Amino acid sequence: METSPDSEAAAARSKDHLKAAADDFKTAASAKADEIRKAAEKKADELRAAAEGRAREFRGAAETAWTDARSKAKFWQGEGEAYVRENPTRAIFMALGAGFLLGLLLRK
Secondary structure, eight states, X not given: OOOOHHHHHHHHHHHHHHHHHHHHHHHHHXXXXXXXXXXXXXXXXXXXXXXXXXXXXXXXXXHHHHHHHXXXXXXXXXXHHHHHXXXXXXXXXXXXXXXXXXXXXXXX
């Protein structure tokens, strides 16, 4: 079977057209992938910034709570020491009673 020069030329043109279409598709796909990557990076940066902000907020709240707890503990320690100094006998009997009750509760 013989091929005519016109059919060979048509085949070559078709081949060139397909190659050009594939190159166009590859370029468009690369551009879209870059666009998606940039959008993902932007979103990741936004999320990172938001997370860092929330972490700072939680850290501040935790530090405030810790400071409050320490000051309350120091206050109650001072109150307890003052009570024991003013009422040493009563404090000893209260400690004995609490120890006895804890001993009964923990024994069972």
